[in-house]
Amino acid sequence: MIYDPASSNPLAGNPLANRADMRHALTDLFDPLLPYFSEGNARVRIDGAGAHFDRAAADLEGFARPLWGLAPLGAGGGDFRHWARYAEGLANGVDPKHPEYWGTVNGRDQRMVELAALGFALALVPEKIWEPLDQRARDNLITYLKHARTFDYADNNWKFFRIFVDIALDRLGASFDRSLTERYLNELDGxxxxxxxxxxxxxxxxxxxxxxxxxxxxxxYSKLVNDDRSERYRERAMLFARDFRHWFASDGATIPFGRSLTYRFACAGFWSALAFADVEALPWGEIKGLCLRHLRWWADKPIAHRDGTLPIGFAYPNLLMSENYNSAGSPYWAFKAFLPLALPETHPFWMAEEKSLENEPAIIPQRHPGMVLMRSKADVAALSSGQENQQMRFGAEKYSKFAYSARYGFSVESDERIFAGAAFDSMLAFSDDGLHYRVRETNEEAKLAGDTLYAKWLPYPDVTVETWLVPAAPWHIRLHRITTPRPLQTAEGGFAIARRDLEADTLVSIADAAYVIGEEDFSGILDLGSTIKRQGIAQKAPPNTNLIASKTLVPQLRGTIPAGETTLVSAVLAEKDTSTVDHAWTKPPARPDIDALRALVQNKGITVSAIEAPGRLP
Known part of the structure; x- marks a missing residue:
């Protein structure tokens, strides 16, 4: 190839095995941003793509987000040659008379988000960006921060942003209304x-x-503030670590699920934060392994432009999967992974030998997110029911599929009017005209009974679907009981795998089954005895829909259901092993008994925690 997209990845070739490697990774990721700093250093504008907020806020985002990694680097004694640039930019950004002024916060504002990074840096490395400022710049900065905190923040994780501003104000000796801090801390506990x-x-x-x-x-917070709440945060993190570790595959990949995945290796931020806060929630070798393996997973992906900047996307540049709040600077929340750079080389996180997770169960039910995790040698997949997001773009794909995979990711659709050509990986779609379609967006009920998930959902107001998801490793089973007053076309997809050029893959479509075989992977879906006949389809999904592979193949089952009651039963299998077609594929699981599943959920089902929230707009 003339140009290998992965070669411009700043992480490429970095072993990411120790503190020095992580330092190099951070500076290699930051340096491509230097040409995009404004003349007064207060703004960073990488390209012309827009977000729902104004350009000044987007430019502040590009300036501030790298500080999540740069501040720990500075605190840990790492070499960074551009602190003067940041001090100058900070002074100009908060100066109302300077042409690069960031703009005044006025109501709920993206600037509130980015000021949290500034608050963190001011608290951690004041000698780098506060002490160099003259008195006028210091006064402007304090005024700017105090003004921003007078407004109400979004009713979610945003409340921490004012708390980080308040930590900085406290460290800098400013006076402010501390009751607002306490109020938000209490609301976050809620x-x-x-x-x-x-x-x-x-x-x-x-x-x-x-x-x-x-x-x-x-x-x-628990590291920077010494109070009773800090201990609660640490205790909760220790509990969470026991569950969250299961979201990571042996190669370091995590399950892509939900919104904001363009933040990429921010997904390692939790493990990094445990180290920063000196919380040995798991053995240090396991925490280190989870953190560094995840960073290494990204090193051979085409996640950067040719100049080394990180575009919106996941494993490759992809605006299609973005949120409306993603500007060109958004991906640099990925720098949250670099918190351990604040630690000395003698810290047990750095001294420990990396360890893989030991004695991992193959099936792990998790009531709170409404998932049943299925671990295998090369993947971890989550069967899922109970979550929703009806406000964000592609919320159904990001939250409401039947399964999510660390290896195969998930796909967002590119056109709501191509029922015949859509991906529908890990979804069941309905169409009443062969053009438009409906999928699961939310659930009326969601329960977990042992390792079986149940959900009741309505793709149309007059159509009811009951779905049971059952692990049958290496397969999983989906049973749908559908009640409809009119005939509907249906399409149900398995996992999406990477598609090669030059028609090099194997695509098999037969009655009641379909499978595809790529360079490394097998993916198939098999009907287990539905009350209608379905035809297998090896679908060439639209490009740039999947988060991990830019071109994919998806095995599907398609058929028309009549008015009345229909039962669809499928078995789904995907593995990193092309010989699967001759082995596991030939040994499908048995069709489950629907009456037994109903009795199981009725007698042992507990409501998924996620669905217990009212689900109001944030």
């Missing part, structure tokens, strides 16, 4: 469920914001 799990507000979703926001900020 989002706590149990067993280390939070909600990100009063909503029906429990995603990566729990580790890389709620716990991340709580653990930093």
């Amino acid at each position: 989002f706590y469920i149990a067993d280390g799990w939070y909600r990100d507000g009063d909503v029906r979703r429990i995603d990566h914001y729990i580790p890389f926001a709620m716990h991340f900020y709580g653990l930093i």
Whole structure:
């Protein structure tokens, strides 16, 4: 190839095995931003793509987010040659008379988000960005921070942002209304469920914001502030670690699930924050392994532009999967992974030998997020029911699929009018005109009974679906009981795998089954005795829909259901082993008894925690 997209990845070739490697990774990721600093150093604008907030706030985002990694680097004695640039930019950004002024906070504002990074840096390395300022710049900065904190913040993890501003104000000796700090700390406690799990507000979703926001900020707080709440944050993090470790595959990949996945290796931020806060929630070797293996997973992915900057996307540049609050600077929340750089080389996190997780069970039910995790040699997949997000773009794909995989990710659709050509990986879609379609967006009920998930949902107001998800490793089974007053076309997909050029893959479509074989992977879906006949389809999904592979193949089952009651039963299998077609594929699981599943849920089912929130707008 003339150009290998992965070669411009700043992490490429870095062994990421120790503190020196992590320091190099951080500076290698930061240096490509230097040409995009403004003349007065207060703004960083990488490209012209827009977010829902104004350009000044987006430019502040590009300036501030790297500080989540740069501040720990400075605190740990690492070499960084551009602190003067940050001090100058900070002074100009808060100066109303300077042309690069960030703009005044006025109501709920993206600037509130980015000021948390500034608060963190001011608390951690004041000698780098506070002490160099003259008195006028210091006064402007204090005024700017105090003004911002007078407004109400969003009713979710945003409440931590004012707390971080307040920590900085306290460290800098400023006077402010501390009752506002206490109020937000109490309200954040109201989002706590149990067993280390939070909600990100009063909503029906429990995603990566729990580790890389709620716990991340709580653990930093516990390090910077000495009070009773700090101990509670540490205790909750220790509980959460026991569950969250199961979201990571042996190669370091984590399950992509939910929104804001363009923050990429921020998903390691929880493990980094445990180290920063000196919380040995798991043996240090396991925490170190979870953190560094995750960083290494990204090193061979085409996650950067040719100049080394990080675009919006996940494993490759992809605006399609973005949120409306993603600007060009958004991906640099990934720097949350670099908190351990604040630690001395003698810290047990750095001294420990990396360890893989030991004695991991193959099936792990998790009531709070409404998941049943299935671990295998090369993957960890989560069967899922009970979550929703009806406010964000592609919320159904990000929260309401039947399964999510660390290896195969998930896909967002590119056109709501191509029922015949859509991906529908790990979804059941309905169409009444062969053009438009409906999928699961939310649930009326969601229960966990042992390792079986149950959900009741309505794709149309007059159509009811009951779904049972059952692990049958290496397969999983989906049973749907559908009641509809009219005929509907249906399509149900398995996992999406990478598609090669030059038609090099194997695509098999037969009655009641379909499978695809790529360079390394097998994916198939098999009908287990539905009350209608379905045809297998090896779907070439639209490009740039999957988060991990830019072109994918998805095995599907398609058929028309009549008015009345229909039962669809599928078995789904995907493995990193092309010989699966001759082995596991030939030994499908037995069709479950629907009456037995109903009795199981009725007698032993407990409501999934995620659905217990009202699900109001944040």
